[in-house]
Amino acid sequence: MENTKPLISFIIPIYNVPTAMLRECLESILALSLRPFEREIIIVDDGSETSPLAELGTMADDLLYIRQHNAGVSVARNAGLRMATGRFIQFVDGDDLLLQAPYEHVLDQLRYQQSCDMVLFDFAKTRDVPLLYDDTGPMSGSELLRRENIHGSVCGYSFSRSILGSLRFTPGVNYGEDEEFTPQLILRAECAIRTTAQAYFYRERKTSATGIGTTRSNLRRLIDTKDVIIRLKKLADRMPTADRVAMQRRTAQLTMDYIYNVIVMTRSSHYLERKIGELSKAGLFPLPNRDYTTKYTWFRRMTNSRVGRAMLLRTLPLMERER
Numbered sequence: 001m002e003n004t005k006p007l008i009s010f011i012i013p014i015y016n017v018p019t020a021m022l023r024e025c026l027e028s029i030l031a032l033s034l035r036p037f038e039r040e041i042i043i044v045d046d047g048s049e050t051s052p053l054a055e056l057g058t059m060a061d062d063l064l065y066i067r068q069h070n071a072g073v074s075v076a077r078n079a080g081l082r083m084a085t086g087r088f089i090q091f092v093d094g095d096d097l098l099l100q101a102p103y104e105h106v107l108d109q110l111r112y113q114q115s116c117d118m119v120l121f122d123f124a125k126t127r128d129v130p131l132l133y134d135d136t137g138p139m140s141g142s143e144l145l146r147r148e149n150i151h152g153s154v155c156g157y158s159f160s161r162s163i164l165g166s167l168r169f170t171p172g173v174n175y176g177e178d179e180e181f182t183p184q185l186i187l188r189a190e191c192a193i194r195t196t197a198q199a200y201f202y203r204e205r206k207t208s209a210t211g212i213g214t215t216r217s218n219l220r221r222l223i224d225t226k227d228v229i230i231r232l233k234k235l236a237d238r239m240p241t242a243d244r245v246a247m248q249r250r251t252a253q254l255t256m257d258y259i260y261n262v263i264v265m266t267r268s269s270h271y272l273e274r275k276i277g278e279l280s281k282a283g284l285f286p287l288p289n290r291d292y293t294t295k296y297t298w299f300r301r302m303t304n305s306r307v308g309r310a311m312l313l314r315t316l317p318l319m320e321r322e323r
Contacts, residue, residue: 006040007110008158009086013076014094015046019055021095021203026059028097033104036062040086043094044068044076074169074177077154081168089161091154095203099124101131102197106158109193113138117189120150120157124198133197141189145246148194149253149293150186152179155200163188175221176228183232183250187243218265222258226275229254230282249292255284256299263312264320272309 010029014022022043029041041063045051047070053060066079077091088110092098102121109119116138137144144150167184169177186192229251236247262275279285287300302308 004037006086007034007038008088008090008107009040009042009080009084009161010090010092011042011044011077011080011084012092012094013044013046013073013080014048014052015070015073015076016048017052017094019052022052023056023059025092025094025097026056026063028100029092030059030062031100032098032107034107040064040084042066042080042083044080046070046073046076072172072174074173075171077177078168078171081164084161087161088158089164090158092200093155093202096155097201097203099127099129099199099201102129102133102199105133105195105197106199109135109195110158113191113193115191116160116193117141117163118157118159118186118192120144120192120194121197121199122195123151123153123156124201127201129198130196133195135193135195137193138191141186141192142242142246144189144192144194145183145186145250146242150182150250152182152254154178154182155202157182159185159189163190170228170231173224173228175224177224179225179254180228180232183247184235187239187246222262222265222275225254225258225261226278229258229284233282233284248288249290251284252288252290253292253296255279256287256296259303260299260316263316267313267317269310269313272313273306276303276309 012022012025026041029039032039043063043065045065045067047068051067053065064083066083068076068079081089102124106119106121109116118141139147163185165188167181167188169181173180232247232251232254236244236251239247259272259275259279262272266272276285286304287296289300291297302312
């Protein structure tokens with residue numbers, strides 16, 4: 001039994017993550033009801049200034065450590081996927097952690113739902129989370145994307161390594177790489193379960209990739225995001241009908257988010273109109289006339305005219321600042 005492949009591989013890409021945070025991340029994994037041969041912990045160090053390995057003490061005995069030249073999170077995650085041997089994959093950022101009780105619920109789904117390809121769960125803003133959960137499914141990934149909104153983050157689900165195939169993260173994309181990977185992976189799942197368990201505790205650091213708010217990084221994020229949406233649309237155009245409808249919903253929602261971010265990050269009418277023109281040329285604007293959500297319907301109507309976009313430019317940055 002000791003030679004059995006692990007139930008789950010935890011892939012943790014890091015770059016200059018404080019060792020104290022990384023230790024807490026690892027402790028949250030080691031606290032789970034997984035025997036040593038049921039888990040595989042893979043740390044991919046994307047060229048940190050100092051390796052944390054020496055400071056991890058005996059924890060280092062429970063993990064695989066890969067160190068590479070700095071090449072970005074996409075390349076780091078791909079390296080982890082190459083090393084993984086577990087039946088399931090779970091991505092965890094090194095400065096975050098798993099919450100034991102709700103993640104045990106996720107593990108129960110993986111263990112006892114024999115045909116399950118994927119379990120999607122929620123993120124927590126505090127460590128004190130509800131311990132009663134509602135589960136939806138099983139359903140196909142295509143049905144899930146057609147019916148529901150999703151979190152794009154790859155840390156928000158566990159998935160079977162067998163459905164991965166040749167799918168990998170696009171190297172060089174450091175903003176939006178999750179949004180490109182996640183819907184493609186979900187469409188490969190024949191059986192997906194969604195649970196309200198808040199199993200992942202996310203901590204935003206000012207020095208993390210998502211925490212940097214400089215003009216340069218904001219523009220880079222917008223460029224990467226638009227490129228991802230365009231690639232997803234081209235993929236959708238070649239898909240069978242059910243998958244195409246599912247991906248079209250996702251690209252429409254991502255386009256809505258992109259326009260929102262253009263407004264709040266740049267506050268520039270000229271830049272917004274230029275990006276609207278680029279989206280229109282790519283067949284992504286106007287937003288499709290679908291009642292996906294109340295927010296989507298409202299936003300679609302507002303962005304359909306210059307007057308509506310001007311109103312959004314005046315109000316959304318103020319609302320964002322108050323938040």
